[in-house]
Amino acid sequence: MDISKGDDDLSLHELLNKRKKHISSSLSIGHGQPLYITKGEMQYLYSMSGDKYLDLVNNVCHVGHCNPHVVKAGQEQMAVLNTNTRYIYPGLTEYIERLSKTLPEGLDFGFLVNSGSEANELAIRLARSYTKKNDIVVVDGAYHGHTGMLIDLSPYKFNGPGGKGYTEDWVHIVPVPDIYRDNSRDYIKEFEQSISDSDAISAFIVESILSCAGQISFPEGYLSKTFEIIRNLGGLCISDEVQVGFGRTGSSMWAFEEHNVIPDIVVMGKPIGNGHPMAAVFTTKEIASSLGEMEFFSTFGGNPVSCSIGMAVLDVIEDDKLIENARIMGELFIQGFNELKEQYQIIGDVRGKGLFLGIELVKDRETLEPAVEEAQLLIEGMLSKNILLSIDGPRKNVIKIKPPMVISREDVLRTIQSMDEILDTMCN
Ligand code: PMP
Numbered sequence: 314m315d316i317s318k319g320d321d322d323l324s325l326h327e328l329l330n331k332r333k334k335h336i337s338s339s340l341s342i343g344h345g346q347p348l349y350i351t352k353g354e355m356q357y358l359y360s361m362s363g364d365k366y367l368d369l370v371n372n373v374c375h376v377g378h379c380n381p382h383v384v385k386a387g388q389e390q391m392a393v394l395n396t397n398t399r400y401i402y403p404g405l406t407e408y409i410e411r412l413s414k415t416l417p418e419g420l421d422f423g424f425l426v427n428s429g430s431e432a433n434e435l436a437i438r439l440a441r442s443y444t445k446k447n448d449i450v451v452v453d454g455a456y457h458g459h460t461g462m463l464i465d466l467s468p469y470k471f472n473g474p475g476g477k478g479y480t481e482d483w484v485h486i487v488p489v490p491d492i493y494r495d496n497s498r499d500y501i502k503e504f505e506q507s508i509s510d511s512d513a514i515s516a517f518i519v520e521s522i523l524s525c526a527g528q529i530s531f532p533e534g535y536l537s538k539t540f541e542i543i544r545n546l547g548g549l550c551i552s553d554e555v556q557v558g559f560g561r562t563g564s565s566m567w568a569f570e571e572h573n574v575i576p577d578i579v580v581m582g583k584p585i586g587n588g589h590p591m592a593a594v595f596t597t598k599e600i601a602s603s604l605g606e607m608e609f610f611s612t613f614g615g616n617p618v619s620c621s622i623g624m625a626v627l628d629v630i631e632d633d634k635l636i637e638n639a640r641i642m643g644e645l646f647i648q649g650f651n652e653l654k655e656q657y658q659i660i661g662d663v664r665g666k667g668l669f670l671g672i673e674l675v676k677d678r679e680t681l682e683p684a685v686e687e688a689q690l691l692i693e694g695m696l697s698k699n700i701l702l703s704i705d706g707p708r709k710n711v712i713k714i715k716p717p718m719v720i721s722r723e724d725v726l727r728t729i730q731s732m733d734e735i736l737d738t739m740c741n
Contacts, residue, residue, distance in 0.1 A: 324349075324361070325347065325349050325361065328349070329347060343370075343703070344692075344696055344701060344703075345689075345692075345693060345696070346696075348360060348366075349361040349362070350366075352379075353368075353374065353378025353379050354377070354378055354379060355377035355378055355379075355380070355717065355719050356368055356377060356378070356716055356717045356719050356720045356721075356724060357378070358378065358701070364699055365699060366699045366700070366701050367699060367700045367701065367716075367724055367727070367728070368701050368716060368717060369700060369701055369702050369714050369715070369716040369720075369728065370701050370702060370703045370713070370715065370716070371715075371716065371717060372556055372561065372583055372584060372669075372715040372716075372717075373583045373584060373587070373588050374584075374587055374588050374717050375559055375561075375583070375584030375587055375626065375630075375635075375717060375718050376584075376587050376626055376629040376630060376633070376635065376717065376718060376719060377587075377629075377717050377718075377719040378588075378717065380587060380625075380629055380719075382625050382628060382629050383587045383589075383622055383625040383626055383629065385625070386621045386622055386624065386625035387589060387618055387621060387622045387625075389621070390404070390617050390618045390620075390621035390622075391618050393617075394617050395616050395617050395618045396616065396617060397610075397612060397613070397615070397616055398425070398610070398611075398614065398615045398616075399610070402617050402620075404617045404620035404621055404624070405425075405615050405617070405620050407620075407624070408425075408615075408620040408623050408624050409423040409425070409615075411624065411627060412581075412593065412595065412623075412627075413595060415566045415567070415627075416567065416579060416595055417570075417575045419575075419597050420575075420576075420579060420595045420596060420597060421595075421597070421598060422595065422596055422597065422598050422600075422601035423593055423594065423595045424593065424594045424595075424601070424609060424611075424614070424615075425591065425592075425593050425611070425614040425615030425619065425620075426591075426592045426593065426594070426611045426614040426615075427590045427591065427592060427611060427613050427614055428458075428582065428590060428592050429457075429458055429553075429555040429580065429582030429583060429592050430457075430458030430459050430460050430463055431458075431460075431592060431611065431614075432555070432580045432581065432582055432592035432593060432594050433457045433458045433463055433518065433551075433553060433555075433580055434458065434460055434462060434463065435594045435609075436516075436518070436551045436553075436578045436580050436594050436596075437449060437462065437463075437466075437515075437516065437518070437551075438604070439578060439594070439596060439600055439601070439603060439604065440515045440516035440548075440549045440551060440577075440578065440600075441515050441516075442603040442604055442605070443549065443599070443600045443603035444514075444515045444516070444547060444548060444549060446513040446514060446515040446547065446548070447483050447513050447515055448483045448484070448485060448511045448513045448514050448515055449466050449483060449484055449485070449514075449515060449516055449517075449518060450485045450486075450487060450507075450508055450514060450516070450517040450518070450543065450548070451466050451467070451468065451484060451485070451486055451487070451517075451518055451519075452468075452486070452487055452488075452489055452519055452520075452523060452526060453468050453486050453487065453488055453489050453526065453707075454468055454469055454489055454523065454525060454526030454527065454706075454707045455467055455468060455469055455518075455519070455520065455523065455525060455526055456469035456470060456524070456525040457518055457553055464476075465480070465481045465484065466481065466484045466518070468486055469525045469526070483513075485507055485508045485510075485511055485514070486507060487503065487504045487507045487508065487539075488500060488503050488504075488507065489523060489526050489527070489529055489707075490529070490531060490532055490535050491527070491529055492532050493529075493661070493662045493664070493673065493681075494681055500532065500535060501535070501538050501539065501542075504539050504542065505542055508542075508546070514543060514546045514547065514548035515548055515549065516543070516548050516549045516550070516551050516577075516578075517539065517540070517543040517548060517549075517550050517551065518551040518553055519536070519539075519550070519551070519552065519553065520552070520553045520554070520555075520556060520557055520568070521536065521552060521554065521557050521562075521567075521568030521569045521571065521572060522556075522557050522562065522568055522665060522666065522669055524556045524557070524669075524705070524713075525705055525706075526706070526707065527671065527673070527705065527706030527707060527708075527711045528664060528665050528669070528670065528671025528673075528705070528706065528711050528713055529664070529671075530664055530665060530666065531572065535572075536569070536572040536574045537572060537573055537574050540574050540576075549577040549578060549600070550574070550576045550577050550578075551576060551577065551578040551579075551580060552567070552568075552569040552574075552576035552578070552579050552580065553580045554567055554568060554569070554579055554580060554581050554582075555580060555581065555582035555583050555592070556583060556669070556715070557669055558579075558581050558584065558585075559581070559584045559585065559626075559630060560630055560635060560636035560639055560667075560718065561584070561639055561667055561668055561669050561715070561718065562639070562643075562666040562667040562668075562669055563636060563637075563639035563640030563641075563643045563644075563666055563667025563668065564636070564640055564666070564667065565636070566636065567579065568666075568669075571666070577596060577597065577600060578594060578595070578596040578600065579594070579595045579596070580592070580593075580594055581593040581594075581595070584626070585623055585626065586619060586622050586623055586626065587622065587625075587626050589618075589619060589622045590613070590619075591614075591619045591622070591623060592614075630718070633719070635718040635719065636667075636718075638718060638719070638720075639667040639668040639718050640667055641722075642667075642668060642720050642721075642722070642724075642725050643665075643666060643667040643668050643669075643670065645722065645725045645726075646668075646670055646714060646725050646728070646729070647663060647665075647670065649725065649726070649728075649729035650663040650670070650672055650729070650732075651663050652729075653729065653732060653733055653736060656733075656736075657736045657740050658678060658740070659674050659675065659676070659684055659687055659736065659739075659740055660672060660673075660674060660736075661673045661674060661675035661678055661681060662675075665714070668714070668715060668716055668718055668720065669714075669715050670713075670714040670715070671705075671706070671711045671712065671713055671714070672711065672712040672714070673706070673710060673711045674687050674688045674691070674710045674711075674712065675710070683708035683709070683710035684710055685708065685709050685710050687710075687739060688704050688709065688710045688711070688712060689704065690735075690739055691712065691732070691735055691736065691739065692704060692712065694731075694734075694735030694738070694739070695728075695731060695732065695735060698731040698734075698735070700727070700728055700731055702714065
C-alpha cells in the first residue's frame, strides 16, 4: 500500500513539486496523504501503484465512477452538438421536464447551471427577487457554497479555519437540532428566537439531513414546523439537496420528501452529472418569473452534453434500482455499526439514512467528549485496509459514509469487518 515506493516514486514527487509551484496550498489533499489515483470504476478507485480502494466518500460519482452508460451518453452527444440554451434542442426541455416530474407538483420550472454554489446563488437571488426582502436563515455549521455571498452565509466557512467570523447582519443562524448531544432543548423555540430580530426574512436555506454540520437527521416535525414559521413571516424555504438528493437517503428521490414538506425552491448538485459539472434550481413558475426583465444566462448550464449526461444518470438510478440499493445497503451498514457500538464504547451514535450515514465517536458516553484523535486513527486504519472514509462535523469526530450508490453487500460487510479490526486494536 505504500504509494511512495517503486517506479511511481518520481512521478508522484514530480507532481507534488509542480503542485507546490502552481497550485495554491488552499487546495487541500485528502486522506492525510497524497493518493495518486489513475482510474475509477464504479465504487472503486485505483492508484498508480495498483492499489484498489473502496470509495465510501464520493457522493458525486453517484451511479459509479466512470459509469459506462453515462460515459457513452456524454461521448455521443459531444460528437454531435454542444451549444447553449439560446438554441432549441430536445435535450434541454426533455431533461428539465423529466427532473420536474420527480418533484412535487408546482415545482415545474428549472434552471440549469454548473455547480452547487452557482445554484445556491441563484436560489437566494430568486428568493430575494420574489419576496423583495434580504435576510437569510441558515443552520449553524452549514455549508452552502464557495462564492463570496455563500461563504458569508455559511457558518462552516466564516466560523471555520481562515474565516472572518460572523459579520453579516442579513444572516440569521439557527442552532443545530442535535438531539444526540442535547435532547432537552426546545429547538423550535430557539429557531423562532434566533430570527425574531428580523422583519426582512427572505428565505431559510437548509439541507434535509445536515452534512457538514455533522450528518445530523432532523427530529420529527422540525422541518415542517420551521418551514411554517418562515412562511408566516413571508419567507421562502430552499431545500439544498446537493448532498442528500437523487435517492441517496434510500426511500425517496428527494430527502425533503421524508419530512412531509414541499420547499419553494429545490437546489440540486453533485450527483446530478455523476462528476460532470452540473447543478440545477427548481421552483414555481411565479418564483422563476420574479427575475423579471433581466436575462438569465449561464454559458455552460443546460448545454446538450450536460443534458445527455443528466438523463443518463436518471436512467441508471431508475434501471439499476439504486434508491432501493441505497436503502438495503444503508440498513446493512446501520445494523453492523450498531453491533460495533455495543462492543466499543467509543461509538457514541450511529445515524443517518440510506447511504448518508454518520458515526459519532466520543471518549465518554456520559460527557460526550469528542474522540477527535481516535476518529483520525480510525480513518487512517481504514485507509491502510484500502477503504476511503472522511471525517466531518463541528467537533471533527463524525465519520461520514456517503459512497457511490452502486455499493454491494460484500463492500458493506468488508467495511464493518475492517472497522471491527481497527477498533479492536485501538480500544483493546
Ligand atoms: N451545498 C452543499 C450542501 C454542498 O455540500 C456543496 C459542496 N460541498 C455545495 C452546496 C456547493 O457545491 P459546489 O462545490 O458544486 O459549488
